[in-house]
Amino acid sequence: YMMYHLTQDQLAHIIFPLGRTYKKDTRRISKEKGLPTYNKAESQDICFLTSESSYVEFLRNHAPEAFRSGNIVDKKGRVLGQHRGIPYYTIGQRKGLGIAARTPLYVTALRPDKNQVVVGDNDDLFRTRLLADELHFTDGEAPAEEFRCQAKIRYGIKVHDCTVTLERNGRAVVKFDEPQRAITTGQSVVFYDDDRLIGGGTIMRAL
The missing domain is CATH 2.30.30.280 (Adenine nucleotide alpha hydrolases-like domains)
Incomplete structure (x- = not known):
């Protein structure tokens, strides 16, 4: 999801140390090696926060x-x-x-x-269109000025069919075939061609 920011040169040099190892197996191996973090709770917030307990506390400070x-x-x-x-x-x-x-x-x-x-109301949360900027495509350029693909508006949800139309100002209008719930400014909208990551951008607002 977040790898849409990367270039082909960066992708060519990436090494994932865990490879295809599942999380449960990583924890088991860590325990066997005596690593103290084998049962550490997973980060559900901003992972670099240490002294502050949440992003709200971080912002307050x-x-x-x-x-x-x-x-x-x-x-x-x-x-x-x-x-x-x-x-x-x-x-x-x-x-x-x-x-x-x-x-x-x-x-x-x-x-x-x-x-x-x-x-x-809950119905007010559903929109079919959004405007995005800060676009980046992993191949260095968009497939076309207008193209069909699948997209997701946040991590951990399924992709949905949509049409992406590029604008001359460096922005894009994304129109989903089905309404999406809670399109959120500042989140990433990420584009896929089946299982291939194409690119993405930052959501400016729902339309």
């Missing part, structure tokens, strides 16, 4: 200005409540909003420029 309280609004701009700071929220989040509503509410958008968290 290094970017405290991001933790300004602000309004939680619906898609029409009506104020429904207050948030504790945008870093506490992610697209698709349901719990911890602190809003009483007749139907479940989800975070559908984050607006740092207005310091707003936007909420809506």
Whole structure:
């Protein structure tokens, strides 16, 4: 997934020490060799954090200005409540909003420029199109100005059929055949041709 950033020259020099060894076998071998990390918990957050326990704590220490309280609004701009700071929220989040509503509410958008968290119904999370920039293709160039492929909008999910259309400003519009849930600004959208990685880019916003 994240290897779409790499060039052919970089890929030609990569060596994966574990090869085809599965994680469970790596842990077993580590235990047999007496390595103290054989049963260490897996990293589910930013792996380079040491003293801080989470990315939220890291941001609190290094970017405290991001933790300004602000309004939680619906898609029409009506104020429904207050948030504790945008870093506490992610697209698709349901719990911890602190809003009483007749139907479940989800975070559908984050607006740092207005310091707003936007909420809506689950249906509001589904979009078929997104805009991406910072494009990179592993072959050095895109297959065509418009091409069919499969793509995923985050790690750990299945790929979905889509059409990628390049724009002259270095951006691309990705149109999925089926709606995708919780397209998130800043995540990577990565393109595949069956099991071959083509490239990818950074999601600017859902369209």
